[in-house]
Amino acid sequence: MKSVDTDRQYEDFQQLHQLIVESEDIRAFLDGMTTHAAATLSRTTGADIACAVTLRRYKRTLTVAGSSETAVILDRIEQDLGHGPCLEAFRTFTTVLLDDTRNDPRWPLYSRSLEAAGYKSVLGIPVDVGETASACLNFFAPATGQFTAEAIREATVFTGTAGQALRLILRIITAELLADDLKAAMESRTAIDLACGMIMTQNRCTQEQAYKFLLRASNNRNMKVHVVANEIIRRLSGTKQTATHFED
Template identity: 55%
Template structure:
């Protein structure tokens, strides 16, 4: 039953992030879902933020609320807290009660001032050179029970899979955009060379040299010059491919 619930939650999470445009939006969606999941588990409103680490640099990227983002950024600035420890150790770290736990005194003061009584950091597995951690915040102590921590770990495992998928999709889209841009550039130059070849009865190398010289003379990018030639030639009144040095 647990595996079925996890599969259903993973499907919902993938659907939720499917329409997002960038990784930050994905992380905001993940933290919103995480906060809702832990709220259902504890019966009390829980907030969540997420921190990413890449090549030893960390940054708070998203959160279910402005308060969660601010509290997570305070922790990153201090370099001390359950989220930081979870990111370093790779295991969940619980701050059960800000009044009685002796660890992280400065961060506990910040949490108490914001009305937060307990916090939980749960790491997510990403790539070899990257990591992430979910930082949960509760208004009362004792809410992050053994069951709640297990639920948070379950969600973090699921969210880590979804985030890795989102990163791969974003990377693939970026590579596709770069490839399309390169192909568009090459196409414009090839077409422009073809126009020059047809009008000057010259070879492709000679046509490219004409285009290159014109680019240098005009101090204009080769692709921009090629595209302007193509646009002039394919417009309503084609003109000769003549460049003044």
């Protein structure tokens, strides 16, 4: 059994790694991941399983994606209601099964929404994506009894692999954001230094005096210092903007 699980994990990770390479953004990756997850559980159960994922980053950003529009809608309904198996899995970081919407008393409003959409059971599994984010997969089945012990084990194995892929793509996104922030900061610094140089030349003053002039202009105009600096550069040199040159 371990060999089968290991082979399956390897195949899943290869598929998810390819999604990372091909996806333009995190939403595209999540859509592809849930589509793959739904296909995996559909093969195991013999039923038409749908899947949705909820991803929270920095305790604020909420991203919902799914293998179908219905799966996304059901996940968003759960978020709006504030209760359901996915949110319970989030809260407890344990696997949560709603096996039969007709006789499970825990989430009556959400159960009615599921039944109206043609689903009778839900499996919520938390995804380990590190300290700065949290995620959960919701699997939806059209009939009761679909999430057997084997199906739950299969879903858990996939979720572990999905967590590895999610951690990887979140690190990539974080690194890209940091690089963009650094580039912007260096470009702003270049504009400020160049504007100070121009002020020093025109007024025969020190760099400290030139920078104080920029600060006063920034406060008086209620504008950022680098914006004032770029205005001075445009006015004195006739160029549209100043930028540091980088090689990507």
